[in-house]
Each structure stands twice: as C-alpha cells, then as structure tokens.
Amino acid sequence: MDGSIALLLFGAICALLLFGFPVALTLGGTALLFAAVGIITHTFDANLLAAIPARVFGIMTNETLIAVPLFVMMGVILEKSKIAEDLLVTMSKAFGRHPGGLGLSVVFVGMLLAASTGIVGATVVTMGLLSLPSMLKAKYSPSLAAGTICATGTLGQIIPPSIALVLLGDVMSNAYQRAQLNMGIFNTKTVSVGDLFIAAIGPGVLLVFAYAAYIFLRARINPEVAPAADIEPASVAEVLQSLLPPLVLIGIVLGSILVGAATPTEAAGVGAIGALILALLKQRIDKALLQDTLHQTLNVTAMVFLILVGATLFSLVFRGFGGEELIQSAFESLPGGAFGAVFVVMLVIFLLGFILDFIEITFVVVPIVGPILLMMGIDPIWLGIMIAINLQTSFLTPPFGFALFYLRGVAPSSLATGAIYRGVIPFIMIQLAVLALLWAWPPLATYLPSVVSP
Structure with missing residues (x-):
C-alpha cells in the first residue's frame, strides 16, 4: 500500500476543520468513513477496527488523564474566586509606578497564573479585563499592551502544571512505547508527564525572563511606549x-x-483541593460558584476526551492505510538524518498552528510522527518540550491564534485588531528564539529530568 489514501484522509480532515466542523466528530467520523470505503474497495483491513473498543477503554481508564479535570478545576476555582484578580491588581500597584512596570507586572502575574491555573483563556481574559484598561490609560503603546497580555497568557502552555503538557505527555508516552515495540525492545520504561513537567521548568523560566527583558528594554529605549x-x-x-x-x-x-x-x-488532586480551601478561606465560594466550576470542568474534560477518542480512530485508520510507513520512508530520505526530520516536523507544526488548535495538533500530528522520530534516536523528553514550545506559538500566530480571540473579545473597540496582531509578532520571535536555543542546547530541557526522579 503506497499510503496515498492516508494522505488524502489527512488532507480531508484538515479541510473539514478549516470549515469549522467539530473536531472530535471530524476526526472519528472521517476516519470511519474512509475505513468503510476502504473495506468495500479492499484497500483496508476490517480486522483493524476490532481494536477500537480496547483503545477507547484504555483512554477512559488512563490514570494520567485524570489530571486533566483536576487541573482544570484548580484553575477555574482560582479564576472565579478572584484570587488571580487580586494578585494582578496588587502587582500592578507594586510595579506600575515605573516605566514598563505595568508590563512587567503582567508578565510576573502571568507566570504565577500559569503555574497555578494552566488555562490560557482564563489568564488572557482576566488580564485583558483588568490590565489592558490600566495600560491604555497609562498611555502604553496599544500593540505592546496587547502583545504582552496575549503572550503572557500562553505561558500556561509550557509552565507546569500545564494541561497541554499532561496531554502531550500521554501522547509522547504512547509514541515512545510504540517506537520501542517497533524496534523489538520490550521494557516498562516510558516518558511520564512528570518528566515533561520537570523538563519544562528551564525553558518556561527562560521565556518569562525573555518577555520581561523585551519589555524592560523597550521602556528604556523609548519610555513613551511604556510610561509609568x-x-x-x-x-x-x-x-x-x-x-x-x-x-x-x-x-x-x-x-x-x-x-x-x-x-x-x-498533585492535581492536591491542587484542586488547595484551590478550594483558598477560596473558602477568602469566603469567595458558594453553591452557585461551585456548580459553575464543576460544570465548566465537565465541559472541558468531555471535550478533551471526545477529541482523544476521535484522534485514536484517525490514528488507527491512518496506519491501516499505510500512512506511517509512508512518513517513515519520507523522513529517512530527508537530508540531515534525524535532526532534518525534526526540523521538518517543527516547521509543519508551526505552520499548522496558524489554522489548528494545540489539542488538534497534539492528538493528530504527534501520534503519527512521534514514534518515527523516536525510532530515529531522538530524545523523547527533548522532543516533547520542543513540540510544547512550538505549540505555544499556535495561540499567538494570526489569524486564528486563540489568545488573540480571547483578548479581542474583552478589549475595547478602540483597540484595533491590527494592533493586536502587530503586538504579538515580537513575542512570537522570542518564542522561536527560545526554540532555537533549545535545539542548539538540549540540556536546557534534559538536564533537570536526568538529576530529579519524580
């Protein structure tokens, strides 16, 4: 089988997603439709579909994925109980009387919110409602103010505990196990979410310092763009x-x-209970807020798991049409060997980030290319963090960056959409620079996991 049908399947799914069809139903429904046609035309082995129940059951019983609703609940409680809001207002007062101070306070608070909520939408909306009016009132450059808020909000993608890292960790673990089996290696070693959490600390802190340095230098060079x-x-x-x-x-x-x-x-369970206790101590939680929190947690969790089920169906059918062998053959023929293949994957993920969400890329692209890259000798932890930082840019890249939409929804009409787009460009460049540094110096991600055993 030449794998051309697998490529057609991938193209069809991308096209349907661009038209706005539901992600989970698009992934699963299109895959099953192609499989049905393949069975009729004798180009697909119907016996492969027998693995679907076991795979779905495996998703539902995956202990790692239990962290998703718990971290979501933790973040929603901190956001709805206004603990995050108090922190943002106080830090703005502490730093705002200095040039660039409001921008630096947004970066600092964004780092803390990322490490305590991990929810990009909530962080961007909270900072957009509270900090953006203050920054514009202080005569900040609209593009700098918008870019700072959008970029800082995406720190929840890379700074642990991050829901994105939980999902990516589970996908990378499965990819690593598949690569081991394909190479005839049978052991219990795997890539854990804890490994990715530890590995993400260095790059995450580096991003925070890079954001802060950019704002500080802009304020020093031209105080008019970020006045006190x-x-x-x-x-x-x-x-x-x-x-x-x-x-x-x-x-x-x-x-x-x-x-x-x-x-x-x-730890996610401890975090959810801890957030609930903080809200109780501040007397900012009641029955209605708790119900709203649980409802929002259920919505996000159901969405993630349904997409994961759909992505599992897609992955099974894609491999059944010979897609994995086609990609492996293409990677092996690329110049530069394994690192040439990684470069192509990073480029594809970056470009897909313009049109697809990080969950879609994580569940669709990574299961396909992950096992092949790991079989070529790439370090799974380094690859996971490289993909995580690359996926972070998907929230900022116009025209479909979700952080841009979140801010546009709460920003005043006087803030032009073009200013938001222009504002994020320097921060996208910073993220790409950190990605390049991680490429050149892998210990930035791999050193801590090698000395810390979670």
Whole structure:
C-alpha cells in the first residue's frame, strides 16, 4: 500500500476543520468513513477496527488523564474566586509606578497564573479585563499592551502544571512505547508527564525572563511606549496577602512532583483541593460558584476526551492505510538524518498552528510522527518540550491564534485588531528564539529530568 489514501484522509480532515466542523466528530467520523470505503474497495483491513473498543477503554481508564479535570478545576476555582484578580491588581500597584512596570507586572502575574491555573483563556481574559484598561490609560503603546497580555497568557502552555503538557505527555508516552515495540525492545520504561513537567521548568523560566527583558528594554529605549502609571502604590502587607496563597499552592503542587512525593495526577488532586480551601478561606465560594466550576470542568474534560477518542480512530485508520510507513520512508530520505526530520516536523507544526488548535495538533500530528522520530534516536523528553514550545506559538500566530480571540473579545473597540496582531509578532520571535536555543542546547530541557526522579 503506497499510503496515498492516508494522505488524502489527512488532507480531508484538515479541510473539514478549516470549515469549522467539530473536531472530535471530524476526526472519528472521517476516519470511519474512509475505513468503510476502504473495506468495500479492499484497500483496508476490517480486522483493524476490532481494536477500537480496547483503545477507547484504555483512554477512559488512563490514570494520567485524570489530571486533566483536576487541573482544570484548580484553575477555574482560582479564576472565579478572584484570587488571580487580586494578585494582578496588587502587582500592578507594586510595579506600575515605573516605566514598563505595568508590563512587567503582567508578565510576573502571568507566570504565577500559569503555574497555578494552566488555562490560557482564563489568564488572557482576566488580564485583558483588568490590565489592558490600566495600560491604555497609562498611555502604553496599544500593540505592546496587547502583545504582552496575549503572550503572557500562553505561558500556561509550557509552565507546569500545564494541561497541554499532561496531554502531550500521554501522547509522547504512547509514541515512545510504540517506537520501542517497533524496534523489538520490550521494557516498562516510558516518558511520564512528570518528566515533561520537570523538563519544562528551564525553558518556561527562560521565556518569562525573555518577555520581561523585551519589555524592560523597550521602556528604556523609548519610555513613551511604556510610561509609568499614576496609581496608588501597594503596601508590603497587600503584596504578601495576594502573593503568598498562590505561591504556597504552586509550591505544594510542583514541589510534591519534584521531590517524588506525588505523581502529577495526585498533585492535581492536591491542587484542586488547595484551590478550594483558598477560596473558602477568602469566603469567595458558594453553591452557585461551585456548580459553575464543576460544570465548566465537565465541559472541558468531555471535550478533551471526545477529541482523544476521535484522534485514536484517525490514528488507527491512518496506519491501516499505510500512512506511517509512508512518513517513515519520507523522513529517512530527508537530508540531515534525524535532526532534518525534526526540523521538518517543527516547521509543519508551526505552520499548522496558524489554522489548528494545540489539542488538534497534539492528538493528530504527534501520534503519527512521534514514534518515527523516536525510532530515529531522538530524545523523547527533548522532543516533547520542543513540540510544547512550538505549540505555544499556535495561540499567538494570526489569524486564528486563540489568545488573540480571547483578548479581542474583552478589549475595547478602540483597540484595533491590527494592533493586536502587530503586538504579538515580537513575542512570537522570542518564542522561536527560545526554540532555537533549545535545539542548539538540549540540556536546557534534559538536564533537570536526568538529576530529579519524580
């Protein structure tokens, strides 16, 4: 089988997604339709479909994926109980009286929100509602203000505990196991979500410093684009009162993973309970808020699992049509060997980020190319972090970057959409620079997991 039907399947799914059809139903429905036609034309082995029930059952019983609803619940509670809002307001008062200070406060708070919520939409919306008016009132450049908020909101994609890393970790683990089996290696070693969490710390912190350095330098070179704000300074007590609760929660969740006291799933449970306790202590939770939180958590979880089921069907049918062998053959013929193949994959993921969401890319592209790249000797942890940072740009790249949509939805009409697009370009360049640095120096991602055993 030459794999041409597999490529046609992939193209059909991308086209349908561009027309706005539901992701999960598009993945699963199109795959089954192609499989049915393949069975009729004797180009697809019907026996492969017998594996579907076992694969779906495996998804539903996957302990790693239990972390998804727990981390979502943790983030939603912190957002709806206004703990994140208090932190943002206080930090703006603490730094805003200096040139570039409001922008730096957004980056700092975004880092903390990323490490405590991991939900890009909630972070961008919260900062867009609270910080954007203050930044525009302080005569910040509209493009710089918009770009800072959008880019900082995407830190939840790379700074643990990140839902994106949980999903990517599960996909990479399956890819690693498949690569091992294809090479005739039978062992229990795998790539854990905890490995990716630890590996993401270095690149994540580097991104935060790079964002802050860019804003600081812009304010130093041209103070008019990021002037000091005329706001009341925050007292030390206010700063500590707002800063300590999320720091303690972050320390418990990430610390338990780093020292090996808990798995990411167990730490997610601790984080959800901890967020609930913080909300109770601040007397900002009631029955209605709790119901809303659980409803939103259920919606996100159902969406993720349904997409994963659809992606599993697509992956099965794609391989049944010989797509994996076709891609493996293409990769092996590329100049540059394994790293040439990685470069092509990174480029494809970056371009797909213009039109597809990170969940779609994670569940559709990574299961196809992951096993092949790992069979070529690529380090799975390094590859996982490279893909994670690359996927982060999908939230910023126009015209379909979700962070741009989130900010557009809460920004005043006076802020032009073009200004939002122009504002994110420097931050996309920063992300690509960090990606290039990680390419040139893999220990940035691989060193910590090699010395820390989660």
